[in-house]
Amino acid sequence: MAHRDFAGGMLTEWGSHTADLCQWANGADDTGPIEFELAEGTVVGHYANGVKLVFEDGEWPLHVRFVGSEGSVYVDDDGGIETKPKSLLAQRKFGKGYPQANHVRNFLDCVKSRRRPIAPAEGAHRANSACQVANICLQLGRTLEWDPKKERFAGDPMADRLLARAVREPWNQL
Numbered sequence: 301m302a303h304r305d306f307a308g309g310m311l312t313e314w315g316s317h318t319a320d321l322c323q324w325a326n327g328a329d330d331t332g333p334i335e336f337e338l339a340e341g342t343v344v345g346h347y348a349n350g351v352k353l354v355f356e357d358g359e360w361p362l363h364v365r366f367v368g369s370e371g372s373v374y375v376d377d378d379g380g381i382e383t384k385p386k387s388l389l390a391q392r393k394f395g396k397g398y399p400q401a402n403h404v405r406n407f408l409d410c411v412k413s414r415r416r417p418i419a420p421a422e423g424a425h426r427a428n429s430a431c432q433v434a435n436i437c438l439q440l441g442r443t444l445e446w447d448p449k450k451e452r453f454a455g456d457p458m459a460d461r462l463l464a465r466a467v468r469e470p471w472n473q474l
Contacts, residue, residue: 311355311438312431318364319353320419320427321375325366326351329423332430332448336437343434355434436462 307313323329326347333345333353345353354365363376374382383389403419410417429451436459437444445454453459 308432308435311435312428314362315355315431315434316424316428318362319355319430320423321364322353322366323423323427323430325364326353329420329426332426333433333446334448335443335445336433337443338437338441343437345430345434353430355431432463 323332326349328347328351331347334348335346337344337346339354342357343355345355347353356365363374363380366373366375371384371388373388374380381389403417406418409415426448429448433444433446439462440459444456444459446452447454452463
């Protein structure tokens with residue numbers, strides 16, 4: 301879990317990298333899960349469209365697993381991909397090309413062209429928010445309802461207090 305004043309542990313330090321991929325695949329770069337629940341030692345985020353974001357302990361490299369009615373797809377941040385059944389690999393669609401080989405080059409090109417980058421800031425914010433809320437769910441040990449528009453918990457001031465740490469003197473005067 302790490303020191304709460306300065307970090308959130310692996311879930312927030314590295315989790316946002318893979319949660320970003322999940323957000324993108326779900327078309328959720330502008331939203332996030334609306335409920336977070338503890339399930340078998342992990343946290344499951346539930347989106348309004350029924351998709352689940354499951355935070356699971358894993359091995360390096362960072363990875364995500366998409367599970368659907370026809371099988372599953374494993375993708376890691378080193379470019380690895382595995383499917384069950386293998387026939388799903390033949391149906392692979394490349395979409396926006398994630399993982400992007402060079403986010404920096406893409407960002408600089410988009411600054412010049414004013415196009416939307418392959419990894420927009422809003423998507424990164426939402427991926428990180430999902431990880432932060434999952435960490436709060438673990439910390440409190442209970443299910444939480446999250447409003448991704450207001451970025452607040454539904455009727456839960458105790459959980460809302462964990463969204464930011466208390467600011468000490470003299471910085472609270474800024």
